[in-house]
Every structure is written in C-alpha cells, then in structure tokens.
Amino acid sequence: MAVPKKKTSVQRKGLRRAGQHHKMYRKHTSKCGNCGAMNLPHCACPSCGTYKGREVFTIKERNTEDAEE
Numbered sequence: 001m002a003v004p005k006k007k008t009s010v011q012r013k014g015l016r017r018a019g020q021h022h023k024m025y026r027k028h029t030s031k032c033g034n035c036g037a038m039n040l041p042h043c044a045c046p047s048c049g050t051y052k053g054r055e056v057f058t059i060k061e062r063n064t065e066d067a068e069e
C-alpha cells in the first residue's frame with residue numbers, strides 16, 4: 001500500500017479544502033444568444049424564455065395598472 005512520505009500540514013490541508021470550496025461555489029454564467037443577458041449554461045434564459053434560439057416559455061408581463069390601484 002502506498003503511504004504518504006510526509007505528514008500533510010494544517011496549512012496545506014486548509015489550502016486544498018479552500019480550493020474545493022471555491023470549486024463548489026463558483027458561478028458559471030453564459031450570455032444569452034437571444035437577448036444578451038447573463039444566464040446559467042444549459043438552462044433556459046429567465047429574461048426572455050428561450051433556449052438554443054427556441055422559445056421554451058413565455059414571460060408573463062406584469063400588469064402595472066393593477067399595482068397602482
């Protein structure tokens with residue numbers, strides 16, 4: 001069985017775990033081909049409702065007249 005030659009220091013262990021943390025929580029964003037807004041890759045664009053140039057869902061427009069009353 002392969003055995004590590006040196007004991008992993010607390011600092012080295014902390015650096016390794018910090019790297020995993022950044023890998024987990026980094027945000028991948030890509031530009032929407034239709035409207036140019038930033039969105040998550042492999043996901044439908046939340047601002048225009050398209051995915052790969054095809055409309056997946058329609059964005060409901062807020063009725064501002066009702067909110068004012």
Ligand SMILES: [Zn+2]
Pocket residue numbers: 032033034035036037045046047048049050
């Ligand atoms: Zn879009």
